[in-house]
Amino acid sequence: MQVATDNASTEVRLRGAALSPGVAVGRPCFFTWHNGSDSPESSAGGDEVQRLRDSLQRVAHQRAHLAEQTATVLDREHADIFTTQCLMLDDESLQTELVQAIQDQGCSAQQAVRQVFDSYKAQLSASDSGYLQQRVADIDEIRQTILGDLERTVPCRYCREAYNCSIDRCRLGNDHILVGREITTSLPVETDMHTTGFIVEKAGPNSHAIILARALLRPVVGNIRDLPDCIPAQAQLLIDGTKGQVIINPSPETLALYQARRNNDSTDVQVSTPVTGLRVMANISLSADVREALAAGAEGVGLYRTEMELLAAGRLLSENEQAVRYTQVVKAMAGKPVCIRLLDLHHDKNAVWLSSREQSSDANGKAGKHILLARPEMLQAQARALATAARHGPIHVLYPMIISAKQFLDLRRRFDAATADMPTVGLQHGVLFEVPAACLAAAEIMAVADFGCIGTNDLIQYLFGADRDGTDTHNHSDFESSSVLWKMIAALSHTAASAGKPMGICGELASKPELTCRILSCGINTISTSAAHIADVRRAAKSRYSETPSTPA
Ligand code: PEP
Ligand code: MG
Numbered sequence: 001m002q003v004a005t006d007n008a009s010t011e012v013r014l015r016g017a018a019l020s021p022g023v024a025v026g027r028p029c030f031f032t033w034h035n036g037s038d039s040p041e042s043s044a045g046g047d048e049v050q051r052l053r054d055s056l057q058r059v060a061h062q063r064a065h066l067a068e069q070t071a072t073v074l075d076r077e078h079a080d081i082f083t084t085q086c087l088m089l090d091d092e093s094l095q096t097e098l099v100q101a102i103q104d105q106g107c108s109a110q111q112a113v114r115q116v117f118d119s120y121k122a123q124l125s126a127s128d129s130g131y132l133q134q135r136v137a138d139i140d141e142i143r144q145t146i147l148g149d150l151e152r153t154v155p156c157r158y159c160r161e162a163y164n165c166s167i168d169r170c171r172l173g174n175d176h177i178l179v180g181r182e183i184t185t186s187l188p189v190e191t192d193m194h195t196t197g198f199i200v201e202k203a204g205p206n207s208h209a210i211i212l213a214r215a216l217l218r219p220v221v222g223n224i225r226d227l228p229d230c231i232p233a234q235a236q237l238l239i240d241g242t243k244g245q246v247i248i249n250p251s252p253e254t255l256a257l258y259q260a261r262r263n264n265d266s267t268d269v270q271v272s273t274p275v276t277g278l279r280v281m282a283n284i285s286l287s288a289d290v291r292e293a294l295a296a297g298a299e300g301v302g303l304y305r306t307e308m309e310l311l312a313a314g315r316l317l318s319e320n321e322q323a324v325r326y327t328q329v330v331k332a333m334a335g336k337p338v339c340i341r342l343l344d345l346h347h348d349k350n351a352v353w354l355s356s357r358e359q360s361s362d363a364n365g366k367a368g369k370h371i372l373l374a375r376p377e378m379l380q381a382q383a384r385a386l387a388t389a390a391r392h393g394p395i396h397v398l399y400p401m402i403i404s405a406k407q408f409l410d411l412r413r414r415f416d417a418a419t420a421d422m423p424t425v426g427l428q429h430g431v432l433f434e435v436p437a438a439c440l441a442a443a444e445i446m447a448v449a450d451f452g453c454i455g456t457n458d459l460i461q462y463l464f465g466a467d468r469d470g471t472d473t474h475n476h477s478d479f480e481s482s483s484v485l486w487k488m489i490a491a492l493s494h495t496a497a498s499a500g501k502p503m504g505i506c507g508e509l510a511s512k513p514e515l516t517c518r519i520l521s522c523g524i525n526t527i528s529t530s531a532a533h534i535a536d537v538r539r540a541a542k543s544r545y546s547e548t549p550s551t552p553a
Contacts, residue, residue, distance in 0.1 A: 018244030021532040022219035024197030031180030052109040117143035160233040269296040270535035281528040287325040292531040300336035302528020322385035330393040344400040383418040390426035403437040405444040434458035446499040456507030493523040513540035
């Protein structure tokens with residue numbers, strides 16, 4: 001239970017979800033909507049259609065401006081998030097539905113927007129897919145922005161000393177943390193440099209807002225309940241987006257501790273050097289993340305979640321577009337191994353732009369590999385893009401959600417057929433062990449795969465029936481320390497060693513320094529984690545070696 005304190009001298013810690021890494025300090029600033037002087041909810045008829053068209057045009061113009069701003073501060077790929085919103089506003093069938101609601105049903109412009117967008121929302125919300133749930137946030141944002149424009153309601157913010165500040169400028173010029181129930185996609189881009197981080201109640205790790213916050217190095221802590229009431233307006237705040245913690249009124253000792261961490265940390269990742277006997281690689285989502293991986297001193301990329309590129313673009317990417325991204329990562333890593341996972345578009349990451357055939361609500365029935373099997377052209381384009389990129393350095397292709405050697409070989413055959421006319425010398429093929437069935441079939445799988453990697457996020461989910469969103473965070477640490485899980489990890493390591501093949505580990509568990517020694521003692525010496533945790537993992541491994549001078553198996 002989260003409780004705010006009135007006592008400015010008491011430090012209070014709230015545990016939330018780590019959505020965007022890094023540390024930020026500031027005073028609270030609260031996000032809200034300001035109602036304009038007159039709110040013209042006009043009666044139906046008249047020039048409602050024109051009013052609606054004017055509004056759509058203004059909002060499209062504003063989104064185009066955000067796209068330009070994003071392209072300037074980040075890159076074109078991230079700017080595409082807003083370009084896609086412009087395309088949505090320009091969509092003829094959407095416009096026809098809105099106009100029909102006005103002309104045929106006598107709706108006002110606002111009523112038409114609510115009705116049409118709510119029906120889109122209802123369709124998406126009915127899905128079990130976490131990804132589609134998060135796209136509801138996009139639809140909501142466009143709906144709210146158009147309504148705001150029609151009703152002259154504007155997003156704004158306030159703090160204990162200033163009211164109705166515009167989103168893009170803090171009148172006081174103070175560093176602050178923006179507190180709000182939700183974070184809109186535009187906020188990370190629109191807010192000024194004084195907004196050092198965000199605390200939110202609801203936000204998905206794959207939402208566009210969070211993808212942009214991460215790219216802009218703005219820490220975000222989510223899943224904090226009872227906002228804004230649990231944050232006193234008078235408080236000083238420190239947020240740790242890496243650990244998912246909000247510290248209200250941090251003590252001088254806490255501030256000093258975090259300040260030291262920030263001083264050592266110019267790029268928001270700590271630089272560290274390799275430890276003998278351990279390889280620490282980086283998990284990345286977008287090709288642009290490779291910069292951070294290099295800054296952290298990663299010894300390669302251990303997991304490149306390629307579906308995130310598609311989710312960020314909001315569409316499928318052509319063979320060439322994929323090849324450009326993969327090549328960028330391989331070249332940046334300059335000969336270090338790069339492990340690129342085949343598209344893993346399943347349950348929580350389902351994509352609205354895939355046909356309904358693939359958007360089954362049956363999570364297990366449409367895991368990543370099934371979509372690759374159901375859509376051979378997707379696997380073909382990705383296989384060819386990977387073969388193109390492998391001309392520039394070694395690529396380890398990782399097959400997600402595999403349950404048997406037969407299934408892996410089936411996909412492998414398709415990969416080979418797609419690249420039959422290309423050189424494939426730099427490519428190796430391995431399996432992500434994240435489904436218990438695959439772990440039980442590990443000996444057969446490791447006989448035919450070149451390498452293996454343990455994906456603990458899904459493995460914990462399927463092994464314990466756990467909720468991987470972290471809403472059962474309390475139990476999560478129990479799962480992570482369960483002897484059942486560790487027996488499975490040790491068995492996988494042993495099976496791989498017997499086959500003479502490498503076995504690594506990725507997933508959230510691998511990022512926890514308190515578990516590093518346990519991983520090493522299972523005989524696993526390749527860990528892949530987000531760039532933010534590389535230094536912590538190495539530090540933990542070093543302490544083990546200073547205690548026991550033997551190298552891991
Ligand atoms: C995993 O399941 O542990 C994993 C690495 O894959 P993801 O988190 O992308 O599902
Ligand atoms: Mg997984």
